[in-house]
Amino acid sequence: DTGVSQDPRHKITKRGQNVTFRCDPISEHNRLYWYRQTLGQGPEFLTYFQNEAQLEKSRLLSDRFSAERPKGSFSTLEIQRTEQGDSAMYLCASSSGVSNQPQHFGDGTRLSIL
Amino acid sequence: AQSVSQHNHHVILSEAASLELGCNYSYGGTVNLFWYVQYPGQHLQLLLKYFSGDPLVKGIKGFEAEFIKSKFSFNLRKPSVQWSDTAEYFCAVNVIYLGTSYGKLTFGQGTILTVHP
Numbered sequence: 001d002t003g004v005s006q007d008p009r010h011k012i013t014k015r016g017q018n019v020t021f022r023c024d025p026i027s028e029h030n031r032l033y034w035y036r037q038t039l040g041q042g043p044e045f046l047t048y049f050q051n052e053a054q055l056e057k058s059r060l061l062s063d064r065f066s067a068e069r070p071k072g073s074f075s076t077l078e079i080q081r082t083e084q085g086d087s088a089m090y091l092c093a094s095s096s097g098v099s100n101q102p103q104h105f106g107d108g109t110r111l112s113i114l
Numbered sequence: 115a116q117s118v119s120q121h122n123h124h125v126i127l128s129e130a131a132s133l134e135l136g137c138n139y140s141y142g143g144t145v146n147l148f149w150y151v152q153y154p155g156q157h158l159q160l161l162l163k164y165f166s167g168d169p170l171v172k173g174i175k176g177f178e179a180e181f182i183k184s185k186f187s188f189n190l191r192k193p194s195v196q197w198s199d200t201a202e203y204f205c206a207v208n209v210i211y212l213g214t215s216y217g218k219l220t221f222g223q224g225t226i227l228t229v230h231p
Contacts, residue, residue, distance in 0.1 A: 003157075031217055042118070042204050042221030043158075056218060091158070095217065100165045102148060103219060105158040 002026065004106035006092050012112045013082060020078045021109045025094030032075050033103060034067055035091040036060065043091050049075060050097065079111075087113045116141035118207050120222035127195055128230050135190040135225050137205030144210040147188040148219070149179055153201045161203070164188065175199070197231045 005024040013019055025032050030051050035043035046065070048056045051072035061067075064083075069075040079086055089110050093103035121136035139145065149161040162173025169181040179190045188205060205222040 033217060033219075035219075040123075040223065042206070042224050043219070045218045045220065048217045050217075058218075093158075093219075100146060102160045102163055103217070104160075105150075107157045 004092055004094050004104055006090075006106040006109050008109055009107060010110045010112070012114065014114050015082055015084060017082055018078065018080045019082060019111065020076055021090055021092075021111075023075045023077070023092030023094075023106060025074070025092070026104055027073075028096060029094035029104070030072065030097045031095045031103075032069055033093040033095075034075070034077050035093065037089040037091055037108070038087075046077075046090075082111075082113050084113050087111055116145075116207055116209060116220050118205055118220050118222040120203075120205055120225050122225050123223070124226045124228070126228045126230070129197055130194050131229075133190070133192040133195045133199075133227070135203055135205075135227070137188045137190065137222055138186050139188070139205075139207045139220075140186065141207065141209055146208045146210060147179075147181060148206040148208075149173065149177070149188075149190050150204045150206060150221075151201050152204065152224075158204065161190070195227070195229050197229050200227060200229045202226050 007022045032049045034046040037043040049069040064080045067077045089108040091108045093105045095101045095103045118139045147164040150158045151161045164171045164181045172178045202224045204224045206219040
């Protein structure tokens with residue numbers, strides 16, 4: 001079972017730098033989600049794609065954040081001009097387009113801002 | 115906006131004890147409900163889900179949950195826990211609007227379960 005794959009697993013960067021994360025969903029899944037999780041909290045929704053279309057964005061997704069899914073397969077999440085408050089675990093999940101199917105999560109990318 | 119509340123941040127039990135973790139949500143319409151589990155060092159895994167029908171749902175590893183619509187609750191239970199159940203448990207909700215599931219999950223803050231052998 002090839003699950004949801006995220007790369008890198010860990011990213012350490014200096015404040016002000018740009019970072020990009022990649023997510024490869026389960027191959028037959030056309031829905032892809034990004035969440036952010038900070039210590040002691042549950043995941044918080046960031047954005048959602050159906051195929052290549054970005055259908056919803058949270059208010060948490062400031063102008064410094066951009067997500068793409070250009071061919072409806074893998075997705076990237078870029079954070080520009082990183083800030084201390086961006087330190088978190090970034091989770092990707094995917095699901096099939098069939099109604100009422102659960103989301104499958106990847107291992108996440110842990111971002112640490114120095 | 116909907117929210118999910120989990121009653122306990124940290125629960126400590128001995129093996130063979132019974133478990134109940136509380137979850138309440140705030141949305142008056144139709145929802146799908148989930149419990150996810152995160153074992154140490156692993157990704158979130160689906161434990162069980164409720165979409166419709168019988169409000170008592172059974173999941174993996176002997177877990178079950180009961181949906182009580184009048185109480186907006188979806189509590190997780192297990193009659194006898196094992197050391198291997200040590201993990202963090204998350205309740206999550208997504209909203210059904212006009213028959214369509216809008217994919218976004220809203221999670222509770224999680225409950226850490228520690229089971230002593």
